[in-house]
Amino acid sequence: MSRRRVPYFERPKQPHDWRWVVGGIGKALITLGLLMFGFVGYQLWGTGLETARAQNSLDDEWAEKLASTTSSTLPASTTTVATTVQPGDTTTSTTSTLPVAPNEPPPTRGEGIFKLRIPKIDIDYMVVSGVRVDDLKKGPGHFRESVMPGQLGNSAVAGHRTTYGAPFFDLDQLEPGDLITVETLTGTYVYEVTGSEIVSPADYAKVVPTVDPTVATLTLATCHPAYTARERLIVYSRLVPEQSGQVFQPPSVTAPAFPTDDTVPEELPGETVPGDTVPGDSVPQETAPVDTVPADDAGGDSEEIVDESFDDTFTQGWFDDTAAIPHVLGWALVLVLICVGSYFIGRAARRLWVTFAVAFLPFIVCLYFFYENVHRLLPPGI
Numbered sequence: 001m002s003r004r005r006v007p008y009f010e011r012p013k014q015p016h017d018w019r020w021v022v023g024g025i026g027k028a029l030i031t032l033g034l035l036m037f038g039f040v041g042y043q044l045w046g047t048g049l050e051t052a053r054a055q056n057s058l059d060d061e062w063a064e065k066l067a068s069t070t071s072s073t074l075p076a077s078t079t080t081v082a083t084t085v086q087p088g089d090t091t092t093s094t095t096s097t098l099p100v101a102p103n104e105p106p107p108t109r110g111e112g113i114f115k116l117r118i119p120k121i122d123i124d125y126m127v128v129s130g131v132r133v134d135d136l137k138k139g140p141g142h143f144r145e146s147v148m149p150g151q152l153g154n155s156a157v158a159g160h161r162t163t164y165g166a167p168f169f170d171l172d173q174l175e176p177g178d179l180i181t182v183e184t185l186t187g188t189y190v191y192e193v194t195g196s197e198i199v200s201p202a203d204y205a206k207v208v209p210t211v212d213p214t215v216a217t218l219t220l221a222t223c224h225p226a227y228t229a230r231e232r233l234i235v236y237s238r239l240v241p242e243q244s245g246q247v248f249q250p251p252s253v254t255a256p257a258f259p260t261d262d263t264v265p266e267e268l269p270g271e272t273v274p275g276d277t278v279p280g281d282s283v284p285q286e287t288a289p290v291d292t293v294p295a296d297d298a299g300g301d302s303e304e305i306v307d308e309s310f311d312d313t314f315t316q317g318w319f320d321d322t323a324a325i326p327h328v329l330g331w332a333l334v335l336v337l338i339c340v341g342s343y344f345i346g347r348a349a350r351r352l353w354v355t356f357a358v359a360f361l362p363f364i365v366c367l368y369f370f371y372e373n374v375h376r377l378l379p380p381g382i
C-alpha cells in the first residue's frame with residue numbers, strides 16, 4: 001500500500017528544538033553561499049552586459065561621427081620639432097615641421113573618442129574619455145590629461161581585466177613587435193609594442209606623463225595578475241609613421257583647465273592601471289608636461305597646477321560610494337517582500353512549486369539590481 005505524499009503546506013509543524021535551530025542555520029548558510037556565488041557570477045559576466053550595451057551605443061555614435069566628418073584638413077598653424085644631440089663639442093641638430101592639432105573643447109566624460117583594435121588578442125573597443133568608475137563601465141578609458149593618439153607625446157589608456165567585459169584580459173600576451181591600431185577622427189594610427197612592465201599600484205602615476213615630447217607613444221594599463229589587484233601591468237608602444245596618418249603636435253591645452261576630472265590620481269587599485277618608466281633606448285629621463293597646463297590659448301606666462309587630490313576610480317575604497325547604500329537596502333527589502341509574498345501565494349494554493357514559480361522571475365531581476373548596487377560599495381578593482 002503506497003503512502004500518499006503530504007503537500008508541504010499541509011505537513012505538521014516541526015518542534016522548535018535544537019534540530020530545528022541547526023536546520024535553520026544550515027539553510028541560511030546554503031542560501032548565503034548561493035547568493036555569494038551569484039554575486040561572483042555577476043561580477044565576472046553580469047557587469048559585461050552593461051559594457052556590451054554601452055559599446056553598442058558608442059559604436060553607433062562613432063559611425064555617425066565618422067560619417068559627418070569631412071575630409072581632414074590640416075590646421076593652418078604648424079610648429080617645429082627640434083632634436084639636438086651634443087656628444088662632447090659636436091652638435092647635431094635635426095628639425096621637422098608638423099601641423100598642430102585643432103584646439104577643440106575637451107570631450108565630455110564617458111564620450112567615445114577613438115577606436116582601439118589589437119588583432120592578436122581580439123580587442124575591438126571604443127575608448128571613452130575619462131577613467132572614472134562610470135567611464136570604465138563603458139569600456140577602456142583615456143586619461144584626459146594625456147595627448148590623443150596620433151599626437152606627439154604619450155597617450156595613456158586604462159581598462160578592466162576582470163569585470164565589465166574584461167577588455168584587457170589578455171593584455172599580458174602582447175609582445176614586442178605586435179601592432180595596435182587606433183582609429184580617430186583625424187586619421188588611423190598604428191603603434192608597435194616595444195615592451196611591458198609589471199609595477200606596484202603606487203607606481204602607476206608614471207603612466208600618464210610624456211617622457212619624450214618628440215615621439216608619439218601609446219601606453220596601455222590594467223591590473224595584474226588576472227582576477228587580482230595586487231600589481232599593475234603596463235604595455236608600451238611606439239607609433240609606426242610609415243603605417244599611420246598625419247602626426248600632429250598636441251594643442252596648447254591637452255587637459256581641461258579646471259581640476260574636476262581625471263587628473264593623475266595617486267594610486268590605481270584593481271581594475272585599470274599603472275606604469276613606471278618606459279623601457280627602451282629611445283626613452284630619455286623623466287619629463288612630465290602633464291603636471292602643468294597653460295591657462296589659455298593665447299599663450300600667457302601663467303600656469304595652473306593640475307589638482308591630484310580629487311576622488312576617482314583609482315582612489316576609492318570600501319563603501320566610498322555611500323549613495324549606493326540606500327539602493328542596496330531598498331533592493332534587499334524588495335527581495336524580502338518577493339520571498340514573503342510568494343510564500344503566502346504558495347501557501348494559499350497549497351503547492352510549494354507555486355511559491356518558486358511566482359518568485360523566480362521578479363527575484364532574479366531584482367537580485368541583478370541588488371548586486372549592481374552592492375558592487376558600487378566595493379573598491380573599483382575588486
